[in-house]
Amino acid sequence: MTALSGDSSVRAIADFFEQRTGQHLGESRMWRIETVLRDVMRKHGLGDLHALHARLQRDPYGELAAGTIHCIMNHESSFFRDLNVFESIEKQILPHLNRTLPEKLLRIWCAGCSTGQEAYSLAIVLKRQEHLWKDWRVSILGTDISPFSIEKAQAGVFQQMDVQRGLPIADLLRWFEPNGDQWRIAQDLRALTSFKVDNILDHHAITGKFDLILCRNVLLYFSPELRAHALSRIARLSRPDTLLILGAGETTIGTGTQFVPSGAFRGAYDIGGAGPAPHMLDRLAG
C-alpha cells in the first residue's frame, strides 16, 4: 500500500464515504473531515487519517466504518421541515390516498429519515385526521444508513432544541411527555412507526410496496449515476400510483428514471404520470 499524505488521506476517506453512501463531498465539506473524525480516531486509538483509512480498507463494514460515515454525514432534520410539504401531504395527498387506495392499508416510507423527526411529523398528521384512518392499517417506515441515527429515532427522545424547531406547541403538549430535560414521543405515535438501518443504494430486506415515499435532502449530493440508481431502487418499492416526495431543490428530471412530476400534487413525483389529472386538484383539496 502506498503511503498517503494528510491531503490524500482526506481524499481517500472522502472517496470511501462516497462509495458507501453516494454522498459526494465538495471541497468545502472536505476540509472538515479531520475535525469531525477526531473523536472517532481517538476512540479507536488511531493517530491520524492515514491510520484511519488503512483500517477502513481492512474493515469497510465494521463499527469504525459506521462511526466514520456517521460523523462525516449531514443529519440535519427537524419536525415539519418545509411546512408547505406537510400541508400538501395533510390537505391533499393523504385524503387522496384515503379515497383511492384499494385496500384499507397505507404504507409510508421515509428513506434517509435521520433521527426520526420526519416520520414522527407524518405520524402526527395521521393522528390529526384519525377519522380518515380509523379502520386502516397504517405504517410509517423510517430508514437511514446510520445505525446511530436509527437508534435515536427508535428511542423517540428529543432535546428541547429539537422540539423548538418546527413543532407546533399544541402538538408538543399533545404528543410528547417530559423526560428529564428532554421530551419523549407518545406511544400512540411510536405505534405507527418503525425504523431500520438501510442504505438506499443497496438491496436490502425492505419488502412490499409503499403508497407514499419521502426521500428528502438525501440525494442532493449524489452523482447523477448514483441518484438514478437510488431512484430505480425506490421505483422497485413503488406501485404505479405511488407518490414520491424529494427535498426542495432535488428533482428526478434528467435522471432517466421512471419518476415524473405529478400532474396533481406540486412537488411530488409518480411513475409514468399515473394519478389524478390536474383538473381534479380542487376536488382533492376539498
Ligand SMILES: C[S@@+](CC[C@H](N)C(=O)[O-])C[C@H]1O[C@@H](n2cnc3c(N)ncnc32)[C@H](O)[C@@H]1O
Ligand atoms: C440531511 S438528512 C435529511 C433527513 C430528513 N429526510 C429531512 O429532510 O429532514 C439526510 C439523511 O440521509 C441519510 N443518508 C445519506 N445517504 C444515505 C444512503 N445512501 N442511504 C440511506 N440513508 C442515507 C443520512 O444518514 C442522513 O440522516
